[in-house]
Amino acid sequence: MENKIVLSGTRPTGNIHLGNYFGAIENWVRLQDQYECYFFIADWHALTTGYAETDVLRKNTLGLLADILASGVDPEKATIFLQSDIKQHAELFLLLGMNTPLSWLERCPTYKDMIANMSSEKDIMTYGFLGYPALMAADILMYRANYVPVGEDQSAHLEITRELARRFNFLYKTEVLPEPQPLFTKAKVLPGTDGRKMSKSYGNTIALADTPDEVKKKVMGMITDPARIRKDDPGHPDICTVYAFHKVFNEDKVPEIEEQCKGGCIGCVACKKMLQEKIAEFHTPIYEKRTALLQDEPKLLDILRQGREKASKKAEETIREVRKAVKIGFDTIEE
Ligand code: TRP
Ligand code: SF4
Numbered sequence: 001m002e003n004k005i006v007l008s009g010t011r012p013t014g015n016i017h018l019g020n021y022f023g024a025i026e027n028w029v030r031l032q033d034q035y036e037c038y039f040f041i042a043d044w045h046a047l048t049t050g051y052a053e054t055d056v057l058r059k060n061t062l063g064l065l066a067d068i069l070a071s072g073v074d075p076e077k078a079t080i081f082l083q084s085d086i087k088q089h090a091e092l093f094l095l096l097g098m099n100t101p102l103s104w105l106e107r108c109p110t111y112k113d114m115i116a117n118m119s120s121e122k123d124i125m126t127y128g129f130l131g132y133p134a135l136m137a138a139d140i141l142m143y144r145a146n147y148v149p150v151g152e153d154q155s156a157h158l159e160i161t162r163e164l165a166r167r168f169n170f171l172y173k174t175e176v177l178p179e180p181q182p183l184f185t186k187a188k189v190l191p192g193t194d195g196r197k198m199s200k201s202y203g204n205t206i207a208l209a210d211t212p213d214e215v216k217k218k219v220m221g222m223i224t225d226p227a228r229i230r231k232d233d234p235g236h237p238d239i240c241t242v243y244a245f246h247k248v249f250n251e252d253k254v255p256e257i258e259e260q261c262k263g264g265c266i267g268c269v270a271c272k273k274m275l276q277e278k279i280a281e282f283h284t285p286i287y288e289k290r291t292a293l294l295q296d297e298p299k300l301l302d303i304l305r306q307g308r309e310k311a312s313k314k315a316e317e318t319i320r321e322v323r324k325a326v327k328i329g330f331d332t333i334e335e
Contacts, residue, residue, distance in 0.1 A: 002034055004035050005038070006036070006038070007037070008024065008037075008038075008149050009042040010025075013050065015207040018198065025067070026071070031183075038079045041065065049122060063290075067208050070208065082307070086311050089138050091319055092322060097134050100131075105134070136160075150184070162180065176322055188248045191241055192241075208283070215280065219242075219279055224271075242272055
């Protein structure tokens with residue numbers, strides 16, 4: 001166990017799908033044995049785009065927690081908490097906001113993308129949405145995280161976090177906020193059931209919350225190599241979604257499948273059936289765990305309560321030093 005701190009969060013915007021699982025959660029399970037880990041449900045971040053739909057927050061939060069736990073993240077090893085429980089994130093966000101140049105936020109690639117792709121459906125031209133990276137910086141710096149596991153999509157935010165930490169330390173002549181490093185972990189890449197990127201907005205996901213029956217239907221309905229009509233047509237596994245899934249769920253058999261597919265010795269239905277069984281071996285136990293967890297709400301609430309306690313200790317410590325560095329608040333006046 002290394003004496004380093006890892007922090008990561010995920011927004012409660014819907015059910016975790018296999019893309020999220022292999023992109024992030026699987027890593028959390030590994031990291032919790034190696035580092036002091038803080039994993040949180042970013043409900044304030046969900047408000048940056050979903051401020052008008054707060055009725056779904058409770059269900060999404062508990063569902064996400066059940067997904068995380070069923071995947072093997074262990075509250076005995078990692079601190080799991082709800083962002084909005086730790087009000088210090090809001091205070092640090094405010095203080096960072098005072099010296100965050102607007103240009104850093106406006107030029108952030110995720111911001112530009114979202115504005116270009118989304119503004120027709122939802123009004124996200126808000127102060128909160130623009131400030132998203134500063135809130136994320138507050139989340140990270142609050143726990144003085146050494147590492148943040150990041151994929152492509154979050155690396156610009158981490159860069160802003162690092163710049164904000166440097167700026168804060170420079171302005172207030174302090175070293176309170178260490179610069180976090182990105183942790184580039186090898187993630188397995190899974191396409192969606194239609195071969196595009198797995199994404200809720202494409203409707204091509206397989207969720208941990210899907211019933212085993214739904215999963216089976218989705219797998220059996222996957223698109224394969226369109227050139228294969230009869231079993232003895234030679235196939236092109238590299239363009240086949242089923243094959244991409246085999247690489248993740250059925251690694252040992254990949255060379256064999258490739259050969260049989262190219263040689264026209266295996267039919268696509270049999271090939272999918274084989275995959276479906278492998279996915280079920282992985283998915284069904286997680287599905288059953290998450291279902292059982294959701295039936296035990298007191299237990300879920302208790303985990304959030306415990307996490308809140310552990311996280312707030314650390315957050316109080318940081319915010320006390322931050323206030324001292326900024327020279328603001330009663331404590332610093334009294335001293
Ligand atoms: N922005 C992240 C996402 O959309 C969630 C998040 C919020 C986060 N704060 C964070 C991730 C801090 C890592 C560290 O997925
Ligand atoms: Fe894809 Fe398997 Fe059919 Fe080949 S045999 S095209 S890998 S489903």
